[in-house]
Amino acid sequence: MFRYQSAGLAMSVPAFMLAFGLTGSAVAQSAETEEIVKTMRNFAGNQKARPSGAKGQCVIGTFTPTAEGKALSKSAAFDKPSRVVARFSVGGGNPKVPDATKTVNRGFSFKLDEGGAGQTEFVMVNAPINFVTSPTQMLAFLKARVPGADGRPDADKIKAFTDANPETTNQAKFLASRPVVGSWVGVSYWGIHPYTLTNAAGAKTVVKFRMAPTGGDVSLTDDEAKAKPSDFLTDDLTARVAAKTASIDMLAIVARPGDEATKVTETWADEDKRPTIKLGTIAFSAIEKNETCDNAIFDPTNTADGLAGPVNDPLFTQRQPAYAISISQRL
Numbered sequence: 001m002f003r004y005q006s007a008g009l010a011m012s013v014p015a016f017m018l019a020f021g022l023t024g025s026a027v028a029q030s031a032e033t034e035e036i037v038k039t040m041r042n043f044a045g046n047q048k049a050r051p052s053g054a055k056g057q058c059v060i061g062t063f064t065p066t067a068e069g070k071a072l073s074k075s076a077a078f079d080k081p082s083r084v085v086a087r088f089s090v091g092g093g094n095p096k097v098p099d100a101t102k103t104v105n106r107g108f109s110f111k112l113d114e115g116g117a118g119q120t121e122f123v124m125v126n127a128p129i130n131f132v133t134s135p136t137q138m139l140a141f142l143k144a145r146v147p148g149a150d151g152r153p154d155a156d157k158i159k160a161f162t163d164a165n166p167e168t169t170n171q172a173k174f175l176a177s178r179p180v181v182g183s184w185v186g187v188s189y190w191g192i193h194p195y196t197l198t199n200a201a202g203a204k205t206v207v208k209f210r211m212a213p214t215g216g217d218v219s220l221t222d223d224e225a226k227a228k229p230s231d232f233l234t235d236d237l238t239a240r241v242a243a244k245t246a247s248i249d250m251l252a253i254v255a256r257p258g259d260e261a262t263k264v265t266e267t268w269a270d271e272d273k274r275p276t277i278k279l280g281t282i283a284f285s286a287i288e289k290n291e292t293c294d295n296a297i298f299d300p301t302n303t304a305d306g307l308a309g310p311v312n313d314p315l316f317t318q319r320q321p322a323y324a325i326s327i328s329q330r331l
């Protein structure tokens, strides 16, 4: 399967590469990004916490790449086993949100080989799609929800925005269609944006990343969720780490010609049915103090050579400045 996909991709690379915007460099922070972070922080009460993924737990482990990962990418991230610093989170800006809340996402951010030659960072959520396709749409999404003089969001304003931007409900619908997450290491996370892997021979493969729990999904019924303590996800993670059963596979979903590069409110056609390539496995070894994760950002644009995100998509490139503004205001 791996050989077949490589051959297919090699033939279609030039058009692909243009579509996915593979040249360029880091993008400066924009006034729009500043306004997005300010609006997110206002929603979250301007507290000393992240305005998104505010509640979380830091953890450490080891990433062991596979031979297939090394064959697809010359990145030092796939060269040899490396230390992982990771943070699991519960979506939204409330650091006290109950862990069983169904309407917000679960996040998974991690750094491979921090401080080393292969330093590579990912920020993922438990949905294969995002709720907006661009920072402009993100700001409009947020502004439609800003409370009026009575302290409440205007339902008509939200409806008008949603009617004009129906794709912005796709992620919420996906989350609502799934059971409550029973374990941070019992659910899949997606990188959402397409990335390009380049191997030692220069062959390029466009993929989306999915992190899949090695022990399968762990879900709760609504009744089980109601009975859970507010912070059960950290207790669950601690127990699974101690039992050495907390691990997640990194899978690549390979792009086909014609796949969208930036329409991240939708999956690629049959994306969930495509064969995947296992690039490696993260095994978690210890719970880490939260300061380790809180005193830095996870920057998805920071990847070791041989692995790159979409440089022409501001929804991706503006994440670094957004996270940098955010940390400067929350510490």
Ligand code: HEM
Pocket: 033, 036, 037, 040, 049, 050, 051, 052, 053, 056, 087, 088, 089, 106, 107, 108, 109, 123, 124, 125, 130, 134, 135, 138, 190, 191, 192, 193, 296, 297, 298, 314, 315, 316, 318, 319, 322, 323, 326, 327, 330
């Ligand atoms: C331009 C688009 C985006 C903006 C402006 C934005 C904004 C933010 C901000 C301000 C934070 C807090 C960061 C910190 O204080 O360290 C954050 C965190 C986060 N974002 Fe985004 N975001 C964007 C796109 C995305 C996308 C597409 C995803 C999903 C793939 C995502 C997933 C997350 C997660 C999981 C966290 C928690 C990170 C952590 O654990 O430290 N974001 N985002």
